[in-house]
Amino acid sequence: MEECELCGREMGIVHVVSIEGAELRVCAKCSAEKKILYKEDPSQKALGEKRWVAPQKGKKDVELVADYGEMIRKKRESLNIPLKVLAEMINEKEHFLARVESQKTTPPDELVNKLERALKISIREEE
Numbered sequence: 001m002e003e004c005e006l007c008g009r010e011m012g013i014v015h016v017v018s019i020e021g022a023e024l025r026v027c028a029k030c031s032a033e034k035k036i037l038y039k040e041d042p043s044q045k046a047l048g049e050k051r052w053v054a055p056q057k058g059k060k061d062v063e064l065v066a067d068y069g070e071m072i073r074k075k076r077e078s079l080n081i082p083l084k085v086l087a088e089m090i091n092e093k094e095h096f097l098a099r100v101e102s103q104k105t106t107p108p109d110e111l112v113n114k115l116e117r118a119l120k121i122s123i124r125e126e127e
């Protein structure tokens, strides 16, 4: 929570006042008898920021390395796990995993997580 620039108390609604030409962010009490420029509701502001941040995060999660299909296949083969068995391990359809390995299908986040756990690999692009 933001603190009043005059008394240091935490405030709900922020009162932006003008004091000798300077803008100060103060609480309701300190804004009394001051020239109020505008008021801000931090709960509304927080909501707006969340909406803005969410799609960014989502986008980052699905960035896969360019050759993720080959990485999955190579790792699976090095562990001697047939595709059918891997499919059973992570409760997915064998033909769907085959499509992922040949990169005909981009795996959803959930499947990426399961593959990474099952094969102990990372197929996500590092930022």
Ligand SMILES: [Zn+2]
Pocket (backbone or CB within 6 Å): 004, 005, 006, 007, 008, 009, 026, 027, 028, 029, 030
């Ligand atoms: Zn105050």
